[in-house]
Amino acid sequence: MALFRGKRYFKVDLEERRAGEEDTLWLKCKACGQLVYKKRVEQNKNICPRCGEYFFLTARERIKLLVDEGSFEDISRPIVATDPLHFVGPKPYAQSLKEAQERTGLLNEIIVGTATIEGLPVVLAVMDFRFIGGSMGSVMGEQIRHAIRKAVELRRPFVLVSSTGGARMQEGILSLMQMAKTASARHLLEEARLPFISVMTYPTTAGVEASIASLGDVTIAERGALIGFAGPRVIKETIGQELPPDFQTDKFALERGIVDAVVRREDLKGEIARILRFFVPFGGGRPSPDENAIPSLSMGERRDGRDA
Ligand SMILES: [Zn+2]
Structure with a gap:
């Protein structure tokens, strides 16, 4: 079954349409x-x-904020979702896809590229929440796998910036399978001993939070991020208990060890660079590392100075 199809000659057309959004x-x-x-x-x-x-930041705005000027090269696979289940919700899935493409100027919900961050080479993947809630269907799963393979090929760290409502339920079980697909792709980085930095922004929830976004060597929450699996109302009704007032906030995630640091947007680039530099002596981001020279990794230092 074809889960996505290749598409060419699409971007230019959509870039032009995006220009219309600049009116406000x-x-x-x-x-x-x-x-x-x-x-x-x-x-x-x-x-x-x-x-x-x-x-709110679009994927392109986020990329601009994080990488060195002029360093980003889009290496996304030119694929778009198909509608294998012929799903019809409030509107047909095929129609939602088409509208999302027109509205955002994007082919799908994630952009993958190579770039440098303060001079340090990375492979970067950034989700765009405007595109059907940045949800993970077959295409996002494939783009993340593609990004990771590229990171291994180029021997670069992988940075993922999530902004997502979770799995794309319009693709049913196929969307849930992306949790396993991305998690298993993540192991390639481990085998290659390359660092994976996961950045959770508002919101990082459900199937993505429960898979690839939570599998970083280092996980950063942007200040104000919403991090959780099911929504508070569902959890409250399921367990029949009141939830803490700061439930699913960045602070809550930090205190419980779900994320390693909460970082202000204005500091995010510098913080990612600081972490990347930490990994460089261990082989992260440098070509042809000497395997024998790599000691075991431990992140003992947290941003707030306390022991992790
Ligand atoms: Zn204000």
Whole structure:
């Protein structure tokens, strides 16, 4: 069964459509309620200049924020989802896909590329929540596997930035199989002794949180990230208990060891670079490491200075 199909000559067309989105000059901040000049917000890493609230980032905006200028090369496989189940929810899945492509200018929900971060080479994969909630179907699973294989081939660390509602239920069991596919691909990095840094942003939930996003050697939450499996209402009804007030917040995840650090958006690039540099002496990101020279890894230091 064909789970996705190759597609060419698509990007240019969609790039042009995206230009139409640039019309708005002002944004309203949901935190402080102020109107803020869009250009100023963009120049400020999509952070509200008045109150510090984070505006949502598209995959492209996120990439721009994290990598060295001009270093990013898109190596995504040109594949789009098919509709093997002929699924019809509130609207047909095929229609949702088409609308998402037109709205976002993207072929699918994740962008994969090579880049440098403060001069350190990486393979980077970034999800786009606007594309059907950044959900993981057959295409995302394949793109992540492709990214990991590329990282192994080029001997580069792998950085994954999640922004997702979880598995793409429109693809039924095929979407859940991507949890196993990505988790098994992740082992290739381990075998090659290459680091995997997982960055969880708002939101990183359900099937992605329960698979690849939680399998990083180092896991960072962007400040304000929502991290969890099922929604609070479902959990509350299932276990019949009140949930802690900070349930599924970045702070909650840090205190329970789900993430290693909570990092402000403005510090994210520097923090990833700091972690990458930590791994360089162990072979991460450098060609032809001497296997015998690699000691066992341990991350003993946390950002807050306490022992991990
Ligand atoms: Zn604000």
